Amino acid sequence: MADEKKLTSRSEDFSSWYNEVVLRAELADYSPVRGSMVIRPWGYGIWENMQRTLDEMFKETGHENAYFPLLIPMSFIEREKAHVEGFAPELAVVTQAGGKELEEPFAIRPTSETIIYSMYAKWVQSYRDLPILMNQWANVMRWELRTRLFLRTSEFLWQEGHTAHATPEEAEEETLLILGIYRRFMEEWIGMPPVTGLKSESEKFAGAVRSYSCEALMQDNKALQAGTSHFLGQNFARQFDLKFQSEAGAEEYAWNTSWGVSTRLVGGMVMTHGDDAGLVVPPRLAPVQAVIVPITRGDDTAAAVLEKSHQFAARLKDQGVRVKVDARENLSPGAKFYEWERKGVPFRVEIGPKDMEKGQVALARRIVPEGAGRKEFVAEDQAVSEMPSRLESFQTELREAAWKRREENSHRGVKTLDEMVEIIENGGGMVYTGWNGDPAVEEMVKERTKATIRCIPTEEFRSGSAPDRCVSGEGASTMEVAWARAY
RNA sequence: CGGGGCGUGGCGCAGUCCGGUAGCGCACCUGCUUUGGGAGCAGGGGGUCCCCGGUUCGAAUCCGGGCGCCCCGACCA
Numbered sequence: 001m002a003d004e005k006k007l008t009s010r011s012e013d014f015s016s017w018y019n020e021v022v023l024r025a026e027l028a029d030y031s032p033v034r035g036s037m038v039i040r041p042w043g044y045g046i047w048e049n050m051q052r053t054l055d056e057m058f059k060e061t062g063h064e065n066a067y068f069p070l071l072i073p074m075s076f077i078e079r080e081k082a083h084v085e086g087f088a089p090e091l092a093v094v095t096q097a098g099g100k101e102l103e104e105p106f107a108i109r110p111t112s113e114t115i116i117y118s119m120y121a122k123w124v125q126s127y128r129d130l131p132i133l134m135n136q137w138a139n140v141m142r143w144e145l146r147t148r149l150f151l152r153t154s155e156f157l158w159q160e161g162h163t164a165h166a167t168p169e170e171a172e173e174e175t176l177l178i179l180g181i182y183r184r185f186m187e188e189w190i191g192m193p194p195v196t197g198l199k200s201e202s203e204k205f206a207g208a209v210r211s212y213s214c215e216a217l218m219q220d221n222k223a224l225q226a227g228t229s230h231f232l233g234q235n236f237a238r239q240f241d242l243k244f245q246s247e248a249g250a251e252e253y254a255w256n257t258s259w260g261v262s263t264r265l266v267g268g269m270v271m272t273h274g275d276d277a278g279l280v281v282p283p284r285l286a287p288v289q290a291v292i293v294p295i296t297r298g299d300d301t302a303a304a305v306l307e308k309s310h311q312f313a314a315r316l317k318d319q320g321v322r323v324k325v326d327a328r329e330n331l332s333p334g335a336k337f338y339e340w341e342r343k344g345v346p347f348r349v350e351i352g353p354k355d356m357e358k359g360q361v362a363l364a365r366r367i368v369p370e371g372a373g374r375k376e377f378v379a380e381d382q383a384v385s386e387m388p389s390r391l392e393s394f395q396t397e398l399r400e401a402a403w404k405r406r407e408e409n410s411h412r413g414v415k416t417l418d419e420m421v422e423i424i425e426n427g428g429g430m431v432y433t434g435w436n437g438d439p440a441v442e443e444m445v446k447e448r449t450k451a452t453i454r455c456i457p458t459e460e461f462r463s464g465s466a467p468d469r470c471v472s473g474e475g476a477s478t479m480e481v482a483w484a485r486a487y
Numbered sequence: 488c489g490g491g492g493c494g495u496g497g498c499g500c501a502g503u504c505c506g507g508u509a510g511c512g513c514a515c516c517u518g519c520u521u522u523g524g525g526a527g528c529a530g531g532g533g534g535u536c537c538c539c540g541g542u543u544c545g546a547a548u549c550c551g552g553g554c555g556c557c558c559c560g561a562c563c564a
Binding site: 005015016019030032034086087089090110111140142144145146152158203204205206208211213225228230260262293295296297298302329331332333334335336337338339341350352353354355362374375 | 488513520521522523524525526555556557558559560561562563564
């Protein structure tokens with residue numbers, strides 16, 4: 001960095017910018033253990049707000065929380081063939097405990113399908129015991145070769161929902177219900193509108209029949225898989241003997257779904273809204289929505305300004321605003337301004353002696369709309385009463401900007417591989433083409449462009465007129481797919 | 488696992504080529520003056536120079552070995 005105080009700009013080096021934002025906005029820090037991170041209060045506060053909202057959404061749709069253990073017998077993981085093949089390379093395994101070699105090693109959960117369905121098997125006898133709709137908030141571990149703060153850490157926090165149903169139709173409906181919840185959460189809370197769709201065979205979850213995902217486009221035009229919802233069929237039920245007696249009296253295997261989002265969402269938020277001054281946190285997720293910086297002088301007005309600041313904070317709080325007074329004495333106001341900007345607080349309120357005389361406050365918005373001034377002087381009462389609506393319009397503005405950016409970087413009607421290469425190598429983005437469904441084409445395109453099929457888009461995301469030829473030039477298109485380089 | 492970079496007060500770095508008193512900026516502590524966009528002055532505290540071994544009168548610096556972290560790639564719900 002030329003200037004130690006400034007961040008590397010996004011255009012200079014997006015990857016460095018991202019790391020610097022995460023570290024210097026105090027979202028997280030590297031831990032002593034390779035590939036794992038410490039989530040600091042500012043980052044965890046954002047995660048807690050995500051959790052709270054999602055948790056409510058799950059409960060509103062009939063799900064209950066439970067908790068299953070961290071350690072899973074190795075034999076469980078090995079039971080479902082595709083599952084073990086998918087996860088074996090990245091398992092961390094406990095082989096010793098209590099000073100002794102264990103008879104059977106335990107895997108530290110990379111995901112909990114196996115242990116959860118083994119328990120469901122115990123709890124389910126009749127169709128009357130179904131559906132089971134459970135979720136757990138947990139940590140999981142996947143020993144990735146290469147890690148990145150929030151985007152891919154060896155240990156991460158997530159929620160994993162696991163359900164069991166009597167019919168495939170009901171399970172499929174559940175899978176899509178959750179996909180919709182994820183999408184709504186990403187749009188309305190993170191302001192990160194994803195494209196939803198089905199994963200190709202090669203990209204689907206290890207053990208699933210079908211995987212659906214939310215794919216969000218970041219500012220560097222790479223896609224981030226932000227959430228997945230899987231229809232597991234009876235794959236796990238068969239392996240774990242999860243059976244029930246149907247209304248007609250027959251013994252049948254249950255139909256399962258699993259779905260999850262993780263702390264990766266925090267990384268997605270950073271890469272969706274951050275700018276060269278640092279983080280921008282959407283108001284609905286911000287631990288502090290408005291920070292009050294008292295401007296004091298070394299005279300007898302200082303006490304009054306501080307008192308006014310706290311009063312003002314209390315009034316905002318009454319309006320349901322999450323607010324903080326930054327009364328630190330060792331920092332100048334300017335230093336505080338930069339710090340809160342770096343952390344992405346939506347609004348800053350300055351209160352000084354001059355404002356007190358005029359009964360006003362200075363209001364600074366973290367992102368300033370086109371043509372607007374940096375600071376706005378607003379009458380105190382008005383600032384209080386308007387703050388909730390100002391926060392909401394800030395939220396809306398972020399979402400709309402992200403939506404616009406996604407659309408501007410979505411390339412539809414791309415017919416040839418050459419055309420696709422041209423786009424991917426010059427700025428990138430989401431490229432929509434026809435596909436004949438052949439995995440070899442998928443592999444070939446990946447080889448050539450480093451882009452992968454992010455998803456086979458849900459109907460509403462498909463292009464107006466369906467492509468008729470496969471991007472490979474060979475054969476008719478059987479479906480439209482969205483390609484992008486991905487995290 | 489391949490390529491690159493880096494390990495020196497809390498953080499960022501210089502010093503290493505050419506061996507000889509461990510330094511700078513920020514942060515921290517005390518005091519005074521300040522405070523509307525990264526405060527100033529004065530005083531002060533803090534370091535096994537990643538580890539092990541070797542060469543040398545003497546090693547942050549030279550030699551050998553090891554470890555760790557970050558970035559790029561391969562891999563990856």
